[in-house]
Amino acid sequence: xxxEARDHVPEWLTFLVPILAIFFSxxxxxxxxxxxxxxxxxxxxxxxxxxxxxxxxxxxTGARATPLILTGLAAGIAFxxxxxxIGAEGQLYAGAIAVTVVGTGAINLPSTLMIPFLFxxxxxxxxxxxxxxxxxxxxxxxxxxxxxxxxxxxIILFVSFVLDxxxxxxxxxxxxxxxxxxxxxxxxxxxxxxxxxxxFIVAIVTALMIWFILGKTTFGFKIRAxxxxxxxxxxxxxxxxxxxxxxxxxxxxxxxLAGVTETAGLKGYLTLDLSPGFGYTGIAVAMLAALNPIxxxxxAIFLATIYVGADSMSRAMNVPTYxxxxxxxxxxxxxxxxxxLTQYKFYFKSNSK
Amino acid sequence: xxxxxKKFGTLTANENISFSVSKGEILAVLGENGAGKTTLMxxxxxxxxxxxxxxxxxxxxxRSGDTKAAIKSGIGMVHQHFTLAENLxxxxxxxxxxxxxxxxxxxxxxxxxxxxxISERFGLKIDPHARVLDLxxxxxxxxxxxxxxxxxxxxxxxxxxxxxxxxQEVDNLFVTIQSMVKSGLSVILISHKLDExxxxxxRILVLRHGKVVADMARVKANKALLAELIVGRKIKRPIQxxxxxxxKVLDLNSINTSPTQGSPMGLKNIDLELRGGEIHGIAxxxxxxxxxxxxxxxxxxxxxxxxxxxxxxxxxSFNVKKFMAMGIAYIPEDRNIDGVIGxxxxxxxxVLSELNNPKIATPRGFLLLKxxxxxxxxxxxxxxxxxxxxxxxxxxxxxxxVQKLLIGRWLERNPNVIIACQPTxxxxxxxxxxVHSMLLNAKSDGRAILxxxxxxxxxxLISDKVSVMYNGSLTAAKQAKKLEKREIxxxxxxxxxxxxxx
Numbered sequence: 084x085x086x087e088a089r090d091h092v093p094e095w096l097t098f099l100v101p102i103l104a105i106f107f108s109x110x111x112x113x114x115x116x117x118x119x120x121x122x123x124x125x126x127x128x129x130x131x132x133x134x135x136x137x138x139x140x141x142x143x144t145g146a147r148a149t150p151l152i153l154t155g156l157a158a159g160i161a162f163x164x165x166x167x168x169i170g171a172e173g174q175l176y177a178g179a180i181a182v183t184v185v186g187t188g189a190i191n192l193p194s195t196l197m198i199p200f201l202f203x204x205x206x207x208x209x210x211x212x213x214x215x216x217x218x219x220x221x222x223x224x225x226x227x228x229x230x231x232x233x234x235x236x237x238i239i240l241f242v243s244f245v246l247d248x249x250x251x252x253x254x255x256x257x258x259x260x261x262x263x264x265x266x267x268x269x270x271x272x273x274x275x276x277x278x279x280x281x282x283f284i285v286a287i288v289t290a291l292m293i294w295f296i297l298g299k300t301t302f303g304f305k306i307r308a309x310x311x312x313x314x315x316x317x318x319x320x321x322x323x324x325x326x327x328x329x330x331x332x333x334x335x336x337x338x339x340l341a342g343v344t345e346t347a348g349l350k351g352y353l354t355l356d357l358s359p360g361f362g363y364t365g366i367a368v369a370m371l372a373a374l375n376p377i378x379x380x381x382x383a384i385f386l387a388t389i390y391v392g393a394d395s396m397s398r399a400m401n402v403p404t405y406x407x408x409x410x411x412x413x414x415x416x417x418x419x420x421x422x423x424l425t426q427y428k429f430y431f432k433s434n435s436k
Numbered sequence: 437x438x439x440x441x442k443k444f445g446t447l448t449a450n451e452n453i454s455f456s457v458s459k460g461e462i463l464a465v466l467g468e469n470g471a472g473k474t475t476l477m478x479x480x481x482x483x484x485x486x487x488x489x490x491x492x493x494x495x496x497x498x499r500s501g502d503t504k505a506a507i508k509s510g511i512g513m514v515h516q517h518f519t520l521a522e523n524l525x526x527x528x529x530x531x532x533x534x535x536x537x538x539x540x541x542x543x544x545x546x547x548x549x550x551x552x553x554i555s556e557r558f559g560l561k562i563d564p565h566a567r568v569l570d571l572x573x574x575x576x577x578x579x580x581x582x583x584x585x586x587x588x589x590x591x592x593x594x595x596x597x598x599x600x601x602x603x604q605e606v607d608n609l610f611v612t613i614q615s616m617v618k619s620g621l622s623v624i625l626i627s628h629k630l631d632e633x634x635x636x637x638x639r640i641l642v643l644r645h646g647k648v649v650a651d652m653a654r655v656k657a658n659k660a661l662l663a664e665l666i667v668g669r670k671i672k673r674p675i676q677x678x679x680x681x682x683x684k685v686l687d688l689n690s691i692n693t694s695p696t697q698g699s700p701m702g703l704k705n706i707d708l709e710l711r712g713g714e715i716h717g718i719a720x721x722x723x724x725x726x727x728x729x730x731x732x733x734x735x736x737x738x739x740x741x742x743x744x745x746x747x748x749x750x751x752x753s754f755n756v757k758k759f760m761a762m763g764i765a766y767i768p769e770d771r772n773i774d775g776v777i778g779x780x781x782x783x784x785x786x787v788l789s790e791l792n793n794p795k796i797a798t799p800r801g802f803l804l805l806k807x808x809x810x811x812x813x814x815x816x817x818x819x820x821x822x823x824x825x826x827x828x829x830x831x832x833x834x835x836x837x838v839q840k841l842l843i844g845r846w847l848e849r850n851p852n853v854i855i856a857c858q859p860t861x862x863x864x865x866x867x868x869x870x871v872h873s874m875l876l877n878a879k880s881d882g883r884a885i886l887x888x889x890x891x892x893x894x895x896x897l898i899s900d901k902v903s904v905m906y907n908g909s910l911t912a913a914k915q916a917k918k919l920e921k922r923e924i925x926x927x928x929x930x931x932x933x934x935x936x937x938x
Contacts, residue, residue, distance in 0.1 A: 199449040301791040301801040308788060312777040318734075318768055319789035 100421045101371070105385075108413035112406055121400040124156035133395025134388040140395075146349055148380075148387035150175070150358065152286035153341035154295050154365025155372065155379040157209075161334035163297065163374055164310040166327055170216065170231030172362025173238035174209040178342025180242060181208030183250055183353040186346075187262040197267040202285065202343050209339020210332040212238060217331035221324050227331075235362070243355055250353070261353040270348035282344030285430030287380060289340065294376035306330050338362060367415045373422065386411055450476050450486070451646045457591065457622045462613065464625045464633040464654075467643035468864040473626050476543055476643070477593050481505040481513045482622075493591070496738055503544030512584030516862075518576050520568045527551065527564040530583050554585050558615045559608070560896040570906040573722065576606035581612065592616065593624045596862070603665075603892065603925050610636045628864055630659050631893075644668055667866045682712035684748070685852050686764075691732065691742030691936075697726035701908040706732075706742070708903075708910060710853060710884040715875065716913065717899030718888045719924050725908040726888045727769065730857045733886065734766035747852075760789065765846035769857040771835070775842045778831030782823050785830045786845055808917035819844030820870065836867025843874050854878055857888045872898055892921045904928055 101394035113123035133145045154171045168174075182201045192200060216234060219225040245251075246259040254262070270281040297303035308316040309326045318324050343356050368386055372378030393407030450472045457463045467473045478484045480491060482503040491498045493509050520529050538772060551564050560578045568576065577597060585593055594613075598606045613623055627633050633640060633654075640657050642650040642665045650665045684932060688708040695702040703725050710716055710793065720726055731737045732744070738754035745751065746762055768774035776785045787808050790796045796811060797803050812826050822843045823833060830838065846854065856875060860868040863909055879885055888905075889895050895902060901913040904927040911927060 220899045299803050299805070301803060304784070304791060304803060307780065308777055308784075311779045312773070314774050314787070315777045317736075317756065318766065318774045320760045321755070321791075 086431035087090050093389075096225045096311075096425045097373075097422075100425055101418050104417035104421055107417050108410050112410045115406060115409060116400075116402060119402045119406075121402050126396050126400045126402065129139065129396040129399040130273055130389070130392035132392075133399075134392035136395075139276065139277055140277035142274045144384065144387045144391045145274075145279045145283050146277075147391050149280075149282045149286045149348070150341040150361040151364055151368050151383035151386055152290055152380055153337050153344065154361050155368030156290055156365075156376060157334045157337035157341070158295070158366045158369035159372065159374045159376060159379050160165065160293055160306065160337065160371060161330060162310075164306045164327060164330040166217070166331050166334065167228045167311075168213065168216075168231050168331065168334045168338075169228055169366065170213060170234045170362070171334075171341070172358060172360065173231070173235035174212045174335040174338035175342040175345070175358050175362050176238050177208040177335075178205030178240050178339030178355055179346040179353050180238075180245060180250070180342075181205055181339070182268070182343050182346050183261045186264045186268040187250075187349050187352075188265055191265055191267060194267045194271075197265070198270060198281070198347070201252045201264075201268050201347055202340060205339040205343035205346075206336035207339070209335040209337070209342065212339070213331050213335030217328050221327060239355075242353070246353065246355060252352070257296050259355060263352045264347045268347050269351060270344065278349060280344070280348035282348040285340065285344065286383075289337065290376045290380045293337075297376065302326075302329070338365070341365075362412075367411060371415050371418055384413070385414075441592050442591075445861065450479065453488075453643070453646075453648055455641055455648065457624060459590075459622055460617045460620055461639060462617055462623045462625060462637045464627060464637035464640045465643065466630075466633060466640060466662060466867075467626070468666055468866055470778070471643040471666075471864075472646040473643055474595065475646075477513065477595060477626065479622070480506070481511060481593065488681065507587060507589075510588065510590035511593070512587060512589035512591070513593040514577075514580045514584055514595065514597060518580060520576060522569040523567070525565050525567055525718065526562055526571075526579055526582075528578060529568055530564075530586050549571055551582065551586065554582060557619065558585065558612050560585075574601055574608070577601065578603075578612075585616075589621070591622045591624065593626070595626045596628070597625070598627065598629060603921075604929070606632065627669040628862075630865075633662075634659065642666055662867055666864070681683050682882055684709055685712050685746070686710040686733065687745040687748075688733075689743050689745070691739040691744065693728055693732060693737055696728050696731065696737055699725045699908065700725065701725060701736070703728050703732065704908040706910050707912075709913075710886060712852065712882045712884050713879060714900045715885045715887055715898055715918065717895040717902045718886065718905055718910070719887075719890070719892060719902060719926050719928055720905035721860065722890060724905045725910075726749050726857065726905050728908075729905065729910070730766060730768070730855050730886075730888060733759075733853070733855050734764060742759050754913060761792075763850070763852035765851035765854045767839075767842055767846060767851060767854065767859055769861070771838050771842055772831075776830040776833075778837055779829055781827045782816070782830050782833065782841065783809055783812040783826040784820070785841060786815045786826075789845060789849070815841065815844040815848060819847070819874065836863050836870065839863060839867065839871055840874070847874070847878060852883060854883055854885045855888075856885065859887060860889070860891065860894060868894075891926055895924070896921065 109127070116123040116126050133140055135141055144192055154175065157171045157174070158168060181204045185204050186201050190200070191197070212234060213231065216230040217225050219230055220227045243259065246261060250261045252260055252262040273279055273281055273284065297306065302399045305316065305321050306322060308319070309323050313323045341361055342357070346353050350357060364386060368383045371382040371385070389407045389410050394403050395403065396406070397404040453476060455463070464617045465473050465476070475484065479486050482505065493511065498509060499505050519531065522783065524532070527544060527548060530551060531544070548564050554560065555562055560582050562575060562578050562582065568579065570581065581592070597609060601609060613625070617623055620792040624635065625637060625795060634657060636744070637654050640650070640652055640654055642662065643667065649668070674935060686709070688706050691703055693703040701724070706729065718726060718729070728737065732739065735754045735756050735758060743750055772778060777788065787796050790811065795804070795807055809826060815821065816826070819840045821833070821837050821844065823837065830841070832842065843859070854875070859875065860871050863871065875885055877889065887895070887899060896916055896919065899916045902916045902919055902924065903913045904924060906928065
């Protein structure tokens with residue numbers, strides 16, 4: 084078999100490929116289910132049912148998708164500019180710490196002001212958390228993959244410190260958790276008696292905004308130009324450094340927003356298990372969507388479906404929930420590989436001997 | 437090679453091409469960019485599988501699409517862009533891929549002996565233990581040829597081998613090629629430079645739009661005939677109009693800079709004066725500070741001492757955006773890296789430098805997409821950028837069209853100063869003529885133009901004044917008409933600049 088580069092990738096291929104990748108990963112999952120002695124079709128039925136089978140299930144999927152959309156956007160916009168921010172997890176916690184500091188009684192405003200204020204504070208904290216990495220990169224060319232990743236550990240250990248120290252809730256009976264966000268700061272439910280909250284709408288509106296910025300503004304143009312070819316952007320009079328710092332701050336800010344939705348929306352208070360790796364999963368979300376902001380909404384919902392559905396599948400069929408991780412990982416890998424392969428034509432026989 | 441065809445989608449890159457090379461012959465392959473030269477060579481070398489047709493070497497039909505087999509049966513290729521590992525030595529670069537991966541020792545002694553033999557036989561002087569990154573361009577070229585010869589090949593393909601060599605290095609290369617064919621090798625030489633081909637080849641093959649349009653002995657060819665065959669029509673050479681100098685636009689006064697990436701010696705005591713309506717040509721072997729000079733005038737680097745005045749006003753802050761706003765345009769040497777963004781569309785590339793232009797975006801930063809399209813359409817039409825659609829990625833454009841797009845983008849800004857660094861490197865005859873006429877038109881519009889080039893024919897053809905750059909210094913400008921190629925060639929190698937000039 085031989086490969087040959089294509090000049091043009093046909094449009095239908097770019098749509099078909101992610102779908103084929105999803106089917107392929109479900110096939111892999113089915114194989115694993117058979118090994119685990121569970122009938123695959125029935126298991127998938129429970130997976131879908133668990134994610135969409137009831138009002139509560141749908142709400143739960145939406146609630147899970149919320150932080151994933153935001154961390155997906157954080158990764159997506161940074162990767163567009165070829166700034167490899169692996170630190171969304173830490174930036175998420177930075178946002179969460181900030182809203183805990185201002186939102187547990189220190190400041191109390193009416194709801195209509197308090198909620199935007201919390202989002203602003205969370206975004207700022209996320210942006211501040213990424214600043215050291217981007218500055219080190221621009222000044223000393225320190226690899227941002229390393230610094231953003233290591234910042235995660237620093238911030239998470241810092242969270243663990245404040246939860247056992249200054250921010251520890253005296254009423255928590257010794258648990259390392261912070262006090263609850265004041266009532267005026269809690270994000271309202273958008274489906275009654277479920278956990279789906281206002282943050283979901285914020286996430287979708289944010290995705291639309293990022294889509295607009297990337298496609299329709301000069302700033303988005305610069306982000307793409309710097310990402311594709313920073314040297315040509317520089318020669319055309321654009322400040323690569325300024326663009327990079329701004330993109331990084333926006334990326335960190337988006338991850339910070341995810342910290343706000345989880346603290347003020349889902350949980351109501353800060354704990355150490357606020358995020359089961361949303362920051363890292365955001366990278367998968369962004370890659371699955373080929374960094375397209377609208378695509379990120381769909382891929383976040385897809386991943387949320389798998390994770391939420393896998394919980395109920397695991398209960399019903401007595402299989403481990405880790406299958407969800409397998410499906411997600413295989414889907415992302417097969418999408419990435421097949422997106423590369425669409426660039427080529429295939430020859431299965433070497434013609435003429 | 438018989439009836440080879442290769443299609444890419446709807447584009448036919450090669451159509452029924454047949455030719456042969458005999459032992460000890462130098463075959464030159466000529467053609468415009470996109471005429472199918474590179475495709476053809478890639479077919480021979482096994483990178484591409486032809487859709488039809490066969491290739492035979494010494495009577496044995498070759499399996500198509502098998503690079504290893506091509507190498508084994510004695511085909512060697514020297515690519516236009518070097519394929520060397522910079523951090524390894526000459527010897528290691530030659531041995532890469534030739535020794536088994538799993539083995540305890542490299543048999544370097546024998547290899548070194550063989551390399552010395554080859555280099556002596558063909559006059560390819562090189563130190564086998566030098567690191568590649570310390571080599572000059574000419575030496576790297578020699579290494580590439582040596583690498584090919586090391587694998588005992590019978591047919592050597594040289595793709596644009598003289599693109600970045602000085603006249604003296606080109607002469608050396610041709611001596612090597614001659615000695616190669618004398619010892620029974622065959623050579624296929626791909627080049628744009630008609631003079632060189634007429635000097636060195638035995639037979640000339642001209643391709644146009646993927647077809648062979650001529651296959652003739654060198655003795656029957658002449659420059660005008662070849663140029664016509666290549667483009668399929670007569671090329672109108674732009675005519676040098678008489679210069680009418682206007683006012684002084686840019687004035688550099690004893691400027692020194694610290695070393696930069698492309699120019700390790702920095703700039704030394706540069707005096708330069710650019711006037712509207714004149715083309716100032718700068719000659720020099722690459723890497724003697726030309727790049728730093730361009731970057732300085734583009735506002736990318738700042739001087740350590742000395743001063744730069746624009747229209748009589750001293751400039752103190754150096755940044756690209758400010759210099760662009762003042763009316764300076766810089767057409768960089770590496771158009772695909774510093775000029776266009778290959779993965780963005782032609783339309784986006786047309787407005788890349790125009791995001792502050794109120795025609796392109798509102799002051800608040802919203803793109804006016806319709807105006808962007810109109811702007812791009814205008815550039816493509818006005819400057820003859822040939823493209824299927826504006827939404828095509830720029831990397832699909834040929835070199836000539838990329839350059840026309842870039843120059844057009846700058847000209848639309850109405851710059852007072854244009855710096856063009858190697859504006860026609862790697863372009864074909866038709867595109868070179870187009871670029872030259874763009875520059876000459878800009879000149880008669882009263883713009884001041886600085887052209888940096890290694891191509892002395894080009895230098896003397898379009899410049900009004902010429903100075904030579906050597907080791908970071910610039911000679912005083914001289915009228916182009918009073919200079920001879922040989923004289924400039926000597927100055928380029930630094931021999932007694934003062935005496936030659938005065």
